Amino acid sequence: MSEVWAFSESVAVANEIVSAAREVAAACSGQAVVVEIGRERSSVSSLGKKLVIKGPDLTDESPEMAAGALYLAARDAKPAVILVGATRNGKEVGSRLAVKLGIGCIPDLSRVSGDREMLVGERGEYAGKVMTKLSSRLPCVAAIKVGAYPAFSGSGGEVLAKDVGVVARSSKIEAVKKKEASTVDLRAAKVIVSVGRGVKKKEDLEMMGGLAKALGGTLGCSRPLASDLGWLPEECHIGLTGISVKPELYLAVGISGQLQHVAGIKDSKVIAAINSDKDAPIFQAADYGIVGDLYQVVPAIQKVLSSRHR
Amino acid sequence: MRFAVCVKHAVDESELKIDSSGKPQLEGAQARMGTFDKNAVEEALRLRTALGGEVVAITVGRAEARKSLKEALAMGADKGVHVLADPGTLDSSRTSELLAAAIAKTGPFDLVICSEGSSDTYTGLVPPMVAERVRFPYVGYVRKLEVAAQTVKAERSLEERLESVESSLPSVVSVVSEINEPRYPTLIQIMQASKKPVEELTPQQLGIGDVQASVRTVSMTAQAMNRKRVVLEGSPDEAASKLIDALASEGVIPK
Numbered sequence: 001m002s003e004v005w006a007f008s009e010s011v012a013v014a015n016e017i018v019s020a021a022r023e024v025a026a027a028c029s030g031q032a033v034v035v036e037i038g039r040e041r042s043s044v045s046s047l048g049k050k051l052v053i054k055g056p057d058l059t060d061e062s063p064e065m066a067a068g069a070l071y072l073a074a075r076d077a078k079p080a081v082i083l084v085g086a087t088r089n090g091k092e093v094g095s096r097l098a099v100k101l102g103i104g105c106i107p108d109l110s111r112v113s114g115d116r117e118m119l120v121g122e123r124g125e126y127a128g129k130v131m132t133k134l135s136s137r138l139p140c141v142a143a144i145k146v147g148a149y150p151a152f153s154g155s156g157g158e159v160l161a162k163d164v165g166v167v168a169r170s171s172k173i174e175a176v177k178k179k180e181a182s183t184v185d186l187r188a189a190k191v192i193v194s195v196g197r198g199v200k201k202k203e204d205l206e207m208m209g210g211l212a213k214a215l216g217g218t219l220g221c222s223r224p225l226a227s228d229l230g231w232l233p234e235e236c237h238i239g240l241t242g243i244s245v246k247p248e249l250y251l252a253v254g255i256s257g258q259l260q261h262v263a264g265i266k267d268s269k270v271i272a273a274i275n276s277d278k279d280a281p282i283f284q285a286a287d288y289g290i291v292g293d294l295y296q297v298v299p300a301i302q303k304v305l306s307s308r309h310r
Numbered sequence: 311m312r313f314a315v316c317v318k319h320a321v322d323e324s325e326l327k328i329d330s331s332g333k334p335q336l337e338g339a340q341a342r343m344g345t346f347d348k349n350a351v352e353e354a355l356r357l358r359t360a361l362g363g364e365v366v367a368i369t370v371g372r373a374e375a376r377k378s379l380k381e382a383l384a385m386g387a388d389k390g391v392h393v394l395a396d397p398g399t400l401d402s403s404r405t406s407e408l409l410a411a412a413i414a415k416t417g418p419f420d421l422v423i424c425s426e427g428s429s430d431t432y433t434g435l436v437p438p439m440v441a442e443r444v445r446f447p448y449v450g451y452v453r454k455l456e457v458a459a460q461t462v463k464a465e466r467s468l469e470e471r472l473e474s475v476e477s478s479l480p481s482v483v484s485v486v487s488e489i490n491e492p493r494y495p496t497l498i499q500i501m502q503a504s505k506k507p508v509e510e511l512t513p514q515q516l517g518i519g520d521v522q523a524s525v526r527t528v529s530m531t532a533q534a535m536n537r538k539r540v541v542l543e544g545s546p547d548e549a550a551s552k553l554i555d556a557l558a559s560e561g562v563i564p565k
Contacts, residue, residue: 064448067442088434088466088468088469091433094435095435095436095438096439096441098403098435099403099439099443103524104403104523104524105402105435107402107433107434120528125431126323126334127323127324127429128533129334130531130532130533131530131531132431132527132530133527133529133530133531134526135526136525137524143435146469170446170447170448170478171448171449171475172476173474173475174474174475174476175474176471176472176474177471177473177474178470179472216564227487227488228491234453234488235469240429240432241346241427241486243469248561249560259324260429266533270562278541284535284537284539285537286537286538287538287560288538288540288556288557289539290542290546290549290550290553291541292549293546297549297550299546300546300547300549300550300551301554303547304547308554
């Protein structure tokens with residue numbers, strides 16, 4: 001039976017990829033196989049079959065090594081599909097692996113299906129303006145967008161080990177520093193208050209944080225606040241080159257709504273926006289809009305919220 | 311040192327029109343050098359200023375992709391390399407094959423710089439594929455880059471952490487957009503760009519035959535933005551009150 005492999009170096013993402021692999025396996029009458037590199041992580045679902053690739057000093061922390069290990073294992077096992085999580089490192093793993101195996105790699109898909117011969121998937125392109133359907137003949141590699149599938153949980157499958165020997169790496173990691181904030185918090189947030197250039201001073205973020213707190217939410221931002229001004233950590237940057245979020249409520253405060261930003265918030269259930277420019281593109285992407293000065297509107301919202309809670 | 315920068319002639323997503331049947335009109339759509347590619351060019355220029363040498367901008371595309379090379383040349387690149395191919399027939403794998411062959415033919419290079427992704431399709435697959443093909447070490451998603459005689463020291467920005475990575479030259483790197491602020495060329499630079507040399511290469515000249523891409527586009531449909539677009543009128547207090555009521559009745563905040 002043809003195998004559909006699922007790999008991600010991130011535990012949280014790995015369980016999402018397992019969900020995707022199970023769907024693809026069902027569609028192509030294959031078997032989903034969870035693949036781990038270097039060591040078995042018990043928090044990664046193992047219902048069905050799990051393959052642990054081993055070798056001296058082998059670690060999934062190096063995408064180059066992960067790709068090398070997957071290549072050596074896939075060369076023998078010949079899986080029909082290899083799904084990787086489209087994290088930054090995951091995309092490197094998928095790209096390298098596809099070149100090594102001489103097969104196609106379909107980039108970050110938000111939906112994937114297929115049959116015995118083809119893998120078909122969809123992804124947003126042109127800053128989310130277009131949904132593109134892509135296909136590849138099997139075998140192939142595909143990267144699955146983070147957050148696109150629910151995490152699968154299960155345990156009790158058979159665990160196999162495969163030794164691939166020495167896998168080369170050409171760069172070395174000298175130091176690792178955890179980022180200040182976690183993108184996990186924003187991805188899981190039910191309510192996000194997101195701020196943009198309309199905020200005049202860094203000190204004013206305190207007021208915005210207060211609004212987020214009053215709504216039971218988390219503070220995010222558009223690109224300029226993280227990348228250009230550095231007022232919030234890069235991990236809070238929502239948009240095409242930052243992270244994609246899908247909260248119940250996305251409240252954009254002083255964000256103009258460039259396509260790149262909107263690309264990261266499209267899947268929100270409700271989008272509300274406050275902006276002083278009535279022609280700001282964010283109003284086209286929002287369910288509810290208030291045209292006004294955020295320095296008046298935000299305190300007014302907080303007043304309403306506190307009076308309701310009394 | 312010789313620096314290669316890979317750039318893409320990318321459709322300007324903000325100008326992309328959707329026809330009445332809901333299909334994007336890519337044919338004849340306005341295109342320019344990918345937004346993030348400017349960061350890659352800027353980084354190469356910065357390194358050239360510090361270390362001396364030459365910056366070569368490389369693109370794969372149809373005749374009109376020359377425009378994007380000119381943008382890179384106007385910013386300050388010394389030379390252009392244009393691999394003539396129709397991107398409609400290519401996938402990331404084929405594109406990386408052409409780029410790798412062009413890098414080999416017009417090299418040797420000490421460092422190949424790419425952006426994290428093109429602003430149109432933003433797949434981010436090509437840079438590691440190029441590295442895999444030219445067999446250089448690869449450091450992706452770099453937000454700080456130091457290059458010395460033999461080594462590259464880079465800070466990589468991943469989802470949850472920053473990694474300080476060291477690799478040796480030659481290397482391929484991809485840079486994230488926060489690495490620098492790309493310069494705007496002056497009018498004189500734009501005019502002078504036309505005089506800079508551009509080498510045209512065909513896939514045949516690179517020894518690459520006509521192979522079909524593995525990944526193909528099946529269809530493209532415009533994404534409808536089905537939002538209510540209700541503007542809440544009134545004074546800040548009135549509008550705020552209406553907003554909270556609306557959000558509560560949507561069930562996204564407690565009633």
